[in-house]
Amino acid sequence: MTENNARIIPTINAVDNFNPADFTRQLPNEDGTMSLYLDVKYRLLWFRLHRPNGKIDSEIIHVDDKSAVVCCKLYADRGDALDQYVAKSSAQRFVTQERFGDRYLETAETAAMGRVLAAAGYGTQFCGAADMFGDIMVDAPVDLGAVEEDCSEEPGVASQVKHETKQTGTAQTAATVSMPQPAPATAPAPAAAPKKQEPVTLEDYLNSMTLEEAKNVRIDVGYLTEGVMKADIAQYLSNALGQPRCFIGLTGVGNINQFRRLLKELATVHINRIIVAFDMDALINENVRNARQRVLQEGSDAGFEMTPIAWDEKYKGIDDLLLSFKEARAS
Numbered sequence: 001m002t003e004n005n006a007r008i009i010p011t012i013n014a015v016d017n018f019n020p021a022d023f024t025r026q027l028p029n030e031d032g033t034m035s036l037y038l039d040v041k042y043r044l045l046w047f048r049l050h051r052p053n054g055k056i057d058s059e060i061i062h063v064d065d066k067s068a069v070v071c072c073k074l075y076a077d078r079g080d081a082l083d084q085y086v087a088k089s090s091a092q093r094f095v096t097q098e099r100f101g102d103r104y105l106e107t108a109e110t111a112a113m114g115r116v117l118a119a120a121g122y123g124t125q126f127c128g129a130a131d132m133f134g135d136i137m138v139d140a141p142v143d144l145g146a147v148e149e150d151c152s153e154e155p156g157v158a159s160q161v162k163h164e165t166k167q168t169g170t171a172q173t174a175a176t177v178s179m180p181q182p183a184p185a186t187a188p189a190p191a192a193a194p195k196k197q198e199p200v201t202l203e204d205y206l207n208s209m210t211l212e213e214a215k216n217v218r219i220d221v222g223y224l225t226e227g228v229m230k231a232d233i234a235q236y237l238s239n240a241l242g243q244p245r246c247f248i249g250l251t252g253v254g255n256i257n258q259f260r261r262l263l264k265e266l267a268t269v270h271i272n273r274i275i276v277a278f279d280m281d282a283l284i285n286e287n288v289r290n291a292r293q294r295v296l297q298e299g300s301d302a303g304f305e306m307t308p309i310a311w312d313e314k315y316k317g318i319d320d321l322l323l324s325f326k327e328a329r330a331s
Contacts, residue, residue, distance in 0.1 A: 013050050018049050020038060023042040024036045025037050040117070043123040044117065051076055053077050054075055055074075056072055058307055058309075061310070064311075065325060066094060067093065067094045068108040069090060070091055070109040070111075071088065072088070072089055073087070073088045074087045074088070078305065087116050087119040088119075089119050090112055091109075093111065102329065220273060221245075222273070223247045223318070224249075224274050224275065224278075225319075227250070230318070231249030237319065241326060241329070250262075256294060259298060263302045263304065266304070267302075272304055274304050274306050276299075277318040278308075280312075280316055292308065296308060
């Protein structure tokens with residue numbers, strides 16, 4: 001790497017008094033060298049600090065009982081037009097027999113989010129080797145002993161991903177961020193101790209938290225669907241699947257007055273992101289499609305982060321989709 005590049009790279013997406021290099025950790029390679037890893041959660045923190053009004057929209061492109069494809073778009077400002085994203089990335093994950101292998105939808109979203117952040121410059125400097133769920137590649141690692149100018153991406157065997165980036169005219173802050181220096185060549189490092197598995201299910205979190213930590217837990221995401229009964233069923237099924245979610249049901253997709261009252265109530269309990277999970281007949285029912293678009297617009301205007309999701313159309317509602325997952329797991 002040239003001296004000029006070494007000087008310029010740390011200024012990408014720089015934030016005063018925040019050095020992302022402080023949050024990196026080293027992972028051993030098979031040949032004994034070490035690689036830098038910046039967790040997705042720290043890339044997201046970096047993005048929030050740099051773009052407090054920015055947003056990341058995630059969309060489920062495909063999901064069934066075998067795989068999931070999620071696409072994430074990163075916007076510099078939540079008020080930007082839908083096609084004015086800075087970067088777009090997608091990731092596919094397949095169900096496996098490994099631990100948390102049935103969480104392929106969540107791992108696909110995590111991978112897509114990590115990749116879109118890296119594509120926008122939040123982590124490209126120190127690409128991670130795996131996401132929060134373990135041996136699933138999110139970005140290629142940076143070899144601490146390498147001197148090549150390029151870092152090639154190596155996606156995992158069970159993933160297919162793509163990136164799309166766009167140039168924006170927004171000026172970047174030129175604060176200096178120090179890059180970690182390559183460690184001197186030494187004998188191969190001993191294998192690192194197995195990393196403690198992070199909690200994933202509700203039971204995992206309850207068992208890992210203290211009482212004071214539990215008191216401070218806040219739910220900031222709600223899933224909006226059609227009908228109170230549908231929301232209750234989806235809530236029950238998400239709990240049964242070990243992935244509890246907060247579901248909210250409207251008494252009709254066109255009940256915009258009720259939705260406006262709902263937005264005020266959600267703001268009081270600190271829910272700031274709404275996943276719109278209306279039935280898949282929106283593909284053929286213009287009334288449902290128009291109602292969903294109005295909900296997305298009203299929520300966005302009220303300052304909420306609105307994300308529509310879609311799934312295999314053979315499952316009409318989100319409750320039907322979750323039931324298929326539960327049945328597949330039981331078989």
